[in-house]
Amino acid sequence: MRDLILLVAMLLSIPFIFKRPVVGVLVYAVFSLMNPHRLTYGFAGSFPFVMIIAVVTLLATVISKEQKKLPFTPLVIQLMILIFWVTLTAVFALNQTGAWDEWNTVMKTMLIVVLTITVTRTVNDVKALILTVALSLGFWGFKGGLWTILTGGHNGLLGPPGTYIGDNNTLALAMVTSVPVIVAVSSFAPTKWTRRAALGLATLTAISAIGSYSRGALLGGTAMVLFLWLKSNSKLKTGALLALAIPILLAAMPEQWMGRMHSIDNYHEDASAMGRINAWGFAINVANHFPLGGGFATFTPQLFQLYAPDPTVFFVAHSIYFQVLGEHGYIGLFLYLLMFFFAWRTGTRIVRKCGTNPDYAWAATCARMCQVSIIGYMTAGAFLAMAYYDLPYYVLTILVCLEKVLFIAPQPDNTPPLRLPFLSRRKRQARTWKEPAPAPAPTARKR
Incomplete structure (x- = not known):
C-alpha cells in the first residue's frame, strides 16, 4: 500500500512540475533528503523515483x-570551479571504475543544485x-527525538538503510545540520502556533542527534551552541539558560551514552579512532604522491596496502x-574550503x-x-566521510x-503565499485583511 501511495503521489506531481519547474526540485529534495521510498516494503524501494523526477524537471x-x-x-x-576540478581528478583517478560511479552520483547532486538556483x-x-x-529531515528528527525520549536514550538510532544517513553517525550529522534550518522556518511561520511547532520540531531533532550516540554530533552541536551564544544580544540570559538546560539534558542520558562520549579523551585506546588516524595518514600520503589526488x-583496501601507514588496517576516510584531500589533493581541499568561505x-x-528592515527580518x-548549519556540518563532518552529502549543498543553495x-x-511574486491546511479560513482572511480605502466624496449631479 505504501508503495502505491508513493507512486501515485509522484505521478500526481508531474503536471505541477510542468506548470512550475520549481515544484520538481522541491519534490526531488523530498526524495533526496527524506528518502520516503526507503520506508516501503515492495517495489518502491528500488523504483527510480529520483531519476524520473530529475528528468521531468529538466x-x-x-520548455x-x-x-x-x-x-x-x-x-x-x-x-563551478570545484565541479571542474573533481571531474579532472576523476579522469586520472587511481580507481577508475569506482571513481566514475561516484562521479555520477556527485554530479547528480551538483546538477540539481544548479537547477534549483536557476x-x-x-x-x-x-x-x-x-x-x-526542514520537513524532509525533520521527519527523522521527530521520529528519532520521540524514540529517544520514550526509551530514555538507551537505544541508538539508525536512518533509512542504503542512504547517506543510514547509520547512527551519519544520521546525527544530518540532524545537527538540519536543526538551524528548521529554526529558520519559525522566522516566516504564519502564526504563533506554527512558530512553536517549528521550534518544537527543532528541539526533537536536536534530541535525536544526542540520542544517536555520535561523538561528532556532540562536537558539532557544541560548536553551534557556542556560535549562537557569541552572536546573542543577551549573552547573560542565554548563557544562564544553557548552563541550566545542558546539565539537565546530559544527566537524563544513560551511563553507556556518557561512556561513549568520554571515549573522545581516550582515543589511543579506541580502535575506531586509531583506524581513522591511519586513514588520515593514507589521505596525506596519496596527496603527497599525486598532485591531483587519487580521484573519487x-x-x-588495495590502495591502503600501498600508501597507508599501517597497510593491514583499512578504514574509510571518516572526515570530509x-x-x-585524498581524492582531490591539496588544491581540491582548498577549493572545497573556499566554497564554504564564500x-x-x-x-x-x-x-x-x-539591515533593520522589518520586511527582511525573516531573510536575515x-x-x-x-x-550555523555550516558550522555544525564542518565540525561534525571532521569525523565522517560525508563530503558529498546533499544537505550542506542545499544549505548553500538556500543562501x-x-x-x-x-x-x-x-x-513580482504572483504565487500564493505559504499556507498550512490546518489554519482556518477565518484566520487566513484575518491575516490578509487590509483597511479599505475611503470612499470618494459625492459630487454634485448636473441637471
Whole structure:
C-alpha cells in the first residue's frame, strides 16, 4: 500500500512540475533528503523515483516560459570551479571504475543544485525550499527525538538503510545540520502556533542527534551552541539558560551514552579512532604522491596496502577534509574550503543588506541559521566521510537563492503565499485583511 501511495503521489506531481519547474526540485529534495521510498516494503524501494523526477524537471525547465536566471555570484562560480576540478581528478583517478560511479552520483547532486538556483524565482519559492528541506529531515528528527525520549536514550538510532544517513553517525550529522534550518522556518511561520511547532520540531531533532550516540554530533552541536551564544544580544540570559538546560539534558542520558562520549579523551585506546588516524595518514600520503589526488573512491583496501601507514588496517576516510584531500589533493581541499568561505560571506552579505528592515527580518534570520548549519556540518563532518552529502549543498543553495530573489533578480511574486491546511479560513482572511480605502466624496449631479 505504501508503495502505491508513493507512486501515485509522484505521478500526481508531474503536471505541477510542468506548470512550475520549481515544484520538481522541491519534490526531488523530498526524495533526496527524506528518502520516503526507503520506508516501503515492495517495489518502491528500488523504483527510480529520483531519476524520473530529475528528468521531468529538466524537461519542464527547458520548455517553461518562466524567466530563469543563474546568478554568477562568487559562491556559484566557486561551485563551478570545484565541479571542474573533481571531474579532472576523476579522469586520472587511481580507481577508475569506482571513481566514475561516484562521479555520477556527485554530479547528480551538483546538477540539481544548479537547477534549483536557476528555477527559484520568488520569495515564496525560497520559503518553500527552506520548508521542504526542514520537513524532509525533520521527519527523522521527530521520529528519532520521540524514540529517544520514550526509551530514555538507551537505544541508538539508525536512518533509512542504503542512504547517506543510514547509520547512527551519519544520521546525527544530518540532524545537527538540519536543526538551524528548521529554526529558520519559525522566522516566516504564519502564526504563533506554527512558530512553536517549528521550534518544537527543532528541539526533537536536536534530541535525536544526542540520542544517536555520535561523538561528532556532540562536537558539532557544541560548536553551534557556542556560535549562537557569541552572536546573542543577551549573552547573560542565554548563557544562564544553557548552563541550566545542558546539565539537565546530559544527566537524563544513560551511563553507556556518557561512556561513549568520554571515549573522545581516550582515543589511543579506541580502535575506531586509531583506524581513522591511519586513514588520515593514507589521505596525506596519496596527496603527497599525486598532485591531483587519487580521484573519487580512492579509499580501498588495495590502495591502503600501498600508501597507508599501517597497510593491514583499512578504514574509510571518516572526515570530509581528509576525504577531499585524498581524492582531490591539496588544491581540491582548498577549493572545497573556499566554497564554504564564500557561502559564509554570502550569509553575511544578506544580513548586512537586510539591515533593520522589518520586511527582511525573516531573510536575515534564515541567512544566520544557514551559517550555523555550516558550522555544525564542518565540525561534525571532521569525523565522517560525508563530503558529498546533499544537505550542506542545499544549505548553500538556500543562501544563493535568498540573495538572488531579494537583491540580484527580484521578481513580482504572483504565487500564493505559504499556507498550512490546518489554519482556518477565518484566520487566513484575518491575516490578509487590509483597511479599505475611503470612499470618494459625492459630487454634485448636473441637471
